[in-house]
Amino acid sequence: MNREIKFRGKSVLNDEWIYGDLVHRTNSPKTISPVQINGIGIKEDTVGQFTGLFDKNGKEIFEGDIIKGFDITVEVWYSEDNACFIAEMKEPQNDMVDILGGYDTARMEIIGNIYDHPELIKEE
Incomplete structure (x- = not known):
């Protein structure tokens, strides 16, 4: 493949x-x-790279996208240290970072990106 x-x-x-x-x-x-x-x-x-993953609408997920599902909103970025795409939740009292591939992105939706819609990511 x-x-x-x-x-x-x-x-x-x-x-x-x-x-x-x-x-x-x-x-x-x-x-x-x-x-x-x-x-x-x-x-x-x-500049952002295509992650190889798609959201529930079949849209390609790129670095910098903000995706939502399962009552969470995450920002997608690439980790040089771990050599993988990361999903980072930036909400008050919950600063979780995990490998993007561990999420069922086919059941999540792109709601924007950090360049056009930075307000979609809540920060403390």
């Missing part, structure tokens, strides 16, 4: 989400974004 590797990021031109192959050009001119998806300059801090 092949794992699909793709990324998303916000365009430097119009703030729209771009999906596809990621290229990081170390020798690009200062006038061109060094991070590109499908040849389009991307805001580097918005």
Whole structure:
């Protein structure tokens, strides 16, 4: 089974989400974004990788997505230390961090992402 590797990021031109192959050009001119998806300059801090998982609506789950289900809301991110995608709950009195693959994401729903909807993650 092949794992699909793709990324998303916000365009430097119009703030729209771009999906596809990621290229990081170390020798690009200062006038061109060094991070590109499908040849389009991307805001580097918005780049997220597809986790390989889908929500209950069949939507692809990316790093930075906020998903909800089973009375919890979690933020998805990649852990360099553990080399896996993480689901982190950021609600008062419950700061749980767990491996995303341990969740039944097919019964959860993407409700936004940390870039467009940071208010969806409650912080103390």
